[in-house]
Amino acid sequence: MxxxxxxxxxxxxxxxxxxxxxxxxxxxxxxxxxxxxxxxxxxxxxxxxxxxxxxxxxxxxxxxxxxxxxxxxxxxxxxxxxxxxxxxxxxxxxxxxxxxxxxxxxxxxxxxxxxxxxxxxxxxxxxxxxxxxxxxxxxxxxxxxxxxxxxxxxxxxxxxxxxxxxxxxxxxxxxxxxxxxxxxxxxxxxxxxxxxxxxxxxxxxxxxxxxxxxxxxxxxxxxxxxxxxxxxxxxxTTVISDIPFSSPSTTRTVTVNQPEYATITISPQKDSYEVGDEVSVSIVVDEHYQFSGWTGTLSGNLNPTSFTVDVNATIGATVEVDPINPPNEFTIVVNQTTGGTVSLSPSVGPYYEGSTVTLVAAPAIGYAFSAWNGISGSSAEQTITVASDLEVSAVFTEVTNEGRTISVANASQLEDALDDMQPGDHILLSDGLYEGVSTSLNTLGGTSAAPVVIEAENQGMAMITGDAYFSLKNCAYITFKGLYFDVATYTLFKLQGCNHIRICYNVFKNVGDGGSKLILIGDGWDNTECVSHHNRIDHNLFDGKYDQGAWVVIDGSHGGTPQVSQYDRIDHNHFRFNQNRATNEKETIRIGMSDLSLSAAFCTVENNLFEECDGDPEIISVKSCDNYIRNNTFLKCLGTVSLRHGDRTEVSGNFFLGQNKTAEFEGSTIGCGGVRVYGKDHKIFNNYFEGLTGSLWDAACTLTCGDAYNEGVTNSSDLTKHYVVENLEFTHNTLVNNASDIEIGYRDDWGKAPINCLIANNIIVQNSNQVVTVKTSGKESDIHFADNIIYISGTGIWGDIAFADNEASNIDPLLERSDCRAPATHCDVLLPTQIYKLTSNSPAINASTENTFVYVTADSEGQPKIGLRDLGADEYNGVDEISNGVLDASYVGPNAVPFVESNTLTALPFLYEDALDLMIYPNPFSGSVHICCDGNGLVCIYNLAGQCVDQFEIADSYEWTAPEKGVYLVVVNRKGKIDRLKILAQ
Structure with missing residues (x-):
């Protein structure tokens, strides 16, 4: 143009x-x-x-x-x-x-x-x-x-x-x-x-x-x-003639970056050069080394060489060890000590004589660097010249802090307190709103002896709102407790390389932003080492999630050898109403990712209540190895616990209650499921499945075909495949009247059938449907059944497998539907719902004579076996107290009471929902409050210290006057049915 x-x-x-x-x-x-x-x-x-x-x-x-x-x-x-x-x-x-x-x-x-x-x-x-x-x-x-x-x-x-x-x-x-x-x-x-x-x-x-x-x-x-x-x-590039700019510079500089073990010489050597000047360059290399090429402005390996100056030039060289005549080689051994770590740069030898190595002592939170052993110097970073073998360690001293109590009343004060936190600090949030709190914390926190606690002064009364987030990197021993979150944010808590972070007794009313991951625990994405471990999420209410994205994610580092965060624990939470079904990426909990799936997480998910968590086909998606999903209750959840990737996970002591719930999604009917399995060496035992409505992917026990075998994974892209179910043990489970109990062999186009799987010592009761469905003939050939009771009545049928006597017996297990925690002699405290349990004459008692499993030492209620282990999830034991069972809101979330056989009430933080049969109004109130319930009962009113400040009988209604202002807990016991509600006297 x-x-x-x-x-x-x-x-x-x-x-x-x-x-x-x-x-x-x-x-x-x-x-x-x-x-x-x-x-x-x-x-x-x-x-x-x-x-x-x-x-x-x-x-x-x-x-x-x-x-x-x-x-x-x-x-x-x-x-x-x-x-x-x-x-x-x-x-x-x-x-x-x-x-x-x-x-x-x-x-x-x-x-x-x-x-x-x-x-x-x-x-x-x-x-x-x-x-x-x-x-x-x-x-x-x-x-x-x-x-x-x-x-x-x-x-x-x-x-x-x-x-x-x-x-x-x-x-x-x-x-x-x-x-x-x-x-x-x-x-x-x-x-x-x-x-x-x-x-x-x-x-x-x-x-x-x-x-x-x-x-x-x-x-x-x-x-x-x-x-x-x-x-x-x-x-x-044309000069602007009518503006008095200075003339274009014709001088240039030549900078030499001298390499180790060599000397670069330039001629002529001047402070500055004119454009067009010729400069010659040569290099002389020390003994035991060799020159391999120029860097910077120059290229090639000609020595000497020359160039014409036209830009500001930088000249360097690559010098390497002479493989024929190398220098002496020494070792540096670092002994790591309590209170910090020592790193080397370069991190890996060999360390040649005359080379330089930098050692950095990095104290852990709550510690300070004191001294070196093995080298001289008083600073935490030392550069040494290698002349011999070395053994080095650092001395770290624990910093003593008295611990401060810091009261804050708004978002700005909270952010300041977080940025200035010291081990032992107790940050108390006054009642009120904390709009848009945003903080990024790096290498802060406490120690095991002096943790940092960020806590609501009155539990549930400090509300975090707006576009809030807490980003923690390399932090430790910090607890976030008793807060109320009503936020619109992508990631509320993001933990990278943290340990011993605890998020507890909080309420999360998350509306999301279209793809939120409310809590993300992991490390820097590209980090070559994952240092995230021992974090805990417990006693929280997660109430309503209507946008895309998982609720809680356990991630890790994806650089080098990918590794998922380890030894994290998710317990005693109430997850409810994860709604608006999506085809993917809306799990309630995800543990790992495809590329992390070969690494061990040792993550424990226990004693949680999942209520109507329908957002994803996978309620819990396990994509890592060595996890524990135990003692949880899944109530009317459209989906399954999916062992999607990884090996050696245990699923035990869980209660899957469908209550005949179904829904329509993308033109199909979806239902409540149990456990779907891929990978090898999983153990599924002591679980209770009743009234589940799912099939295909969502049967009580789903064993599909796979599109890959478990051995010889060499390409990271292979980790997204569906690995064959192998060496599975599905044992001591109770299944009652599900739409589909066991499904085998779906996706024949994947072609790879389950390998060496055992289904033994289970009780299956079916009165209207098919127990076993084989989707593709022959895919069940390496699935072995042994010593099961599969009792058929009504229109129920065994289905696609005709069992031999040693595989299954069609006898009545004599179960009884009961809400007693233990047999009738111990029925003073009731379960939240009735389930089927053994009676004294059941043929399942002491019946596991052929197949015994050393890891099955107790039943689904935590009771030890008496004699031989009974078939199914329940052990008939009228002696020992139980420690696990069907959960409701009483035993999870911020108001949780311990799951023990007595009904003694311990101190409770606060309640987050109205009991169905208990109404109190007005609330908050001034002076007196009306307590109404359905029927007669005994009322005890507790203060926040757990002390019963008043006790009385109630017949339908009662007017109560508070002795002083504050938060109280009303507990109504009606023939073993216990309702609880938090009230506020103003």
């Missing part, structure tokens, strides 16, 4: 020809030379000529006089609400741009802008890695402020040089050789040599450190209404 040049630019070119002839420069280049005239631009939307709009707003070529500086047309840049970004990209990030000295000249008029937002004009160097570096940067707004940047500092231009709202000429000379700029406004040069706005980081450039170039011009304006006129734009 040919541009029409104005007279002043013709003069520029003529002067540059003379200038370049004198200094032997290359031919001048013009990047932009336009006044948006009809010869090149038609009126309307700006297009072509390397221009683009990368945000909202409009860029139009117009003929309106107020937007035209010269000629007949100019450019209007405007928007009524959103940001605008106009780019002229002459060279993309992979193309060589302009180096040396580049000139910019343009006319700009800012007609209007709302809220005094700032207009910015910048020249960019686009790097191959996708980032950019600004050299020149102008900015101005409608409040008569015009600035130019000198590095990160702003220089305000004298208002004598311009008038906002009128045409302003902005000019610059940008020297990519010296990384300096000169700027002019209306022809007046700013009295400063300006450094580039952005510095260059050699490690992230993606190209030679010596190469700095012009690639693009950008005009941007962030938000709100703006109206901008632009005209007469020039970018190129």
């Amino acid at each position: 040919k541009y029409q040049l104005r007279k002043k630019h013709q003069l520029r070119i003529w002067m540059l020809v003379l200038f370049c002839a004198h200094f032997n420069f290359s031919k001048a280049q013009t990047i932009i030379e336009t006044s948006f005239e009809t010869s090149d631009y038609s009126t309307g939307s700006l297009s072509g000529h390397s221009w683009s709009m990368d945000q909202g707003g409009m860029a139009n070529v117009v003929s309106t006089a107020s937007y035209v500086h010269s000629g007949m047309q100019g450019l209007r840049l405007y928007s009524t609400s959103e940001g605008v970004e106009l780019n002229h990209e002459a060279y993309d990030k992979h193309t060589t741009g302009l180096s040396g000295t580049v000139y910019l000249d343009m006319w700009v008029k800012l007609l209007s802008s709302a809220n005094n937002e700032v207009l910015q004009i910048a020249a960019y160097d686009l790097l191959p890695n996708g980032s950019g570096r600004r050299s020149l940067l102008f900015e101005f707004n409608t409040s008569d402020v015009l600035r130019v940047y000198n590095g990160s500092s702003k220089i305000e231009v004298s208002s004598a040089y311009y008038v906002i709202g009128e045409w302003t000429r902005l000019s610059a000379k940008i020297d990519y050789s010296t990384l300096t700029c000169e700027a002019a406004v209306n022809g007046n040069v700013i009295d400063a040599a300006l450094s580039f706005r952005d510095s260059y980081d050699a490690s992230s450039m993606g190209r030679s450190v010596d190469v700095k170039e012009y690639h693009a011009l950008r005009v941007n304006y962030d938000t709100d209404t703006k109206d901008i006129a632009i005209d007469d734009v020039y970018v190129g």
Whole structure:
């Protein structure tokens, strides 16, 4: 495209020809030379000529006089609400741009802008890695402020040089050789040599450190209404003749980075060089080493060599050990001690004689570095020259803190207290709202002896709201307790490389933001080592999740050898109403990921209540090894516990209660399921499955085919496959009247049948459906049944397998539906719901004569076996107390009472829901409150210390007067049925 040049630019070119002839420069280049005239631009939307709009707003070529500086047309840049970004990209990030000295000249008029937002004009160097570096940067707004940047500092231009709202000429000379700029406004040069706005980081450039170039011009304006006129734009290497910029620099520098074990010599050696000078370079290498090539400006391995100076040059060399004549080699052994770690750089030997190694002692939280053993020096970082074998350790001293009690009353005070936390601190949140708390904590917290506790002064009365988040990195021994979260956020708690973080006795009313992961425990994504471990989430209410995304995620580090966080515990929580079904990525809990699935998590999920958690086909998605899913209750949850990836997980002591719930999703009926299995060496025992409505993927026990075998995984992309069920033991479970009890062999197109699986010592009662469904004939051939009771009545049938006598017996197990915690002699305390349990004459008692399992030492209620272990999940034991059973809200969440056989009430934090048969009004109240219940009962009212401050009998209703202001817990016992409710006396 040919541009029409104005007279002043013709003069520029003529002067540059003379200038370049004198200094032997290359031919001048013009990047932009336009006044948006009809010869090149038609009126309307700006297009072509390397221009683009990368945000909202409009860029139009117009003929309106107020937007035209010269000629007949100019450019209007405007928007009524959103940001605008106009780019002229002459060279993309992979193309060589302009180096040396580049000139910019343009006319700009800012007609209007709302809220005094700032207009910015910048020249960019686009790097191959996708980032950019600004050299020149102008900015101005409608409040008569015009600035130019000198590095990160702003220089305000004298208002004598311009008038906002009128045409302003902005000019610059940008020297990519010296990384300096000169700027002019209306022809007046700013009295400063300006450094580039952005510095260059050699490690992230993606190209030679010596190469700095012009690639693009950008005009941007962030938000709100703006109206901008632009005209007469020039970018190129031609000198701007009518502005007194200094002459282009002809001097260059040569910097030598001397390598270890060698010396680089340059000749001639001077402080500065003229463009065109010839410089020779040579290197002399120490004994035991060899030169392998030049780095920086030079390339190749010619020694000596020479080059012609044209840019600021940097010269280095790669020097390696001579494999034929290497130096002496020594070892450095680091003995790690309590209170911190010692790291080496380089971290791995061999360590040659004369080489340098840096040792860094990093104290753990609550400790300080004291001294070195094995080397001298008093600082925590020491660099040594290796001369012999070494054995090194650091001495760390525990820091003694008295522990502070810090009271906070708003978000700002809380953030300050968190940023300043010390071991032993107790941060108390007063009642009230804490809007948008946001904090990022790094290497803070407490110790096992002096943890940090962040706690509501009155549990449940400090509410965290808005777009809140708590980002913790390398933190330890911090507890978040008794808070109420009603937030709209992507990740509320993000833990990276943390240990012993506890999140407990909280309420989470999460509305999400369209893809939230409320709690994420893991490490830096690319970290080569995962140091996250022993974190705990317990006694919380997770109440309602209606957006996409998992509720709780156990993640890890994905660099090097991927590793999931270890020894985390999720217990005594109430997860309810995970709604709005999705096909994926809406699990209530996920433990691991596909690429982490070969690593062991040792994560325990126990004593939780999952109520109507329907968001994902996988209620709990296990994608790692060696986990424990035990003693949980799954109530009307449309989905399964899915052992999706990984090996050796135990699923035990759980209660899966479907209560005949189904739903429609994407044109199909979905139901409540039990456990779906992939991978090897899993153990599923002591579980109770009743009234489940799922099939196919969602049977009580689902054993599909796989599309990969468990051995020989060499490619990380293979980890997303469905690995064959192998060496599964499904034993001592009780299944009662499910829509589908056991399903085998779905997805014949995957082709790989289960291997060496055992289904033994179970009780299955079926009165209306098929017990075993084989989806693909023959896929059950390596699934072995032994010593099961499979009792068929009504219209129930065994299904696709005809069992031998030693595999299954069709006899009545004589179960009794009961809500007693133990047999009738111990029926003083009742379970939340009735389940089927053994009676005294059951043929299942002491019947596991052939198949015994050393890990099955107790039953689903935690009672030890008497004699031989009984078949099914229940042991007929009228002697020992139980420690597990069906859960309701009484035993989980912030108000949990211990699951013990007595009904003695211990101190309770607070309750989060109204009991179904208990009504108290008004609440909060002043003076007296009305307590109403269905029937007669005994009432005990507790204070927060767990003391019963009043006790009385109630017959339908009672008016109670509080002795003083505060939070109380009302407990009503009606023939073993216990209702509880928190009340507030004001």
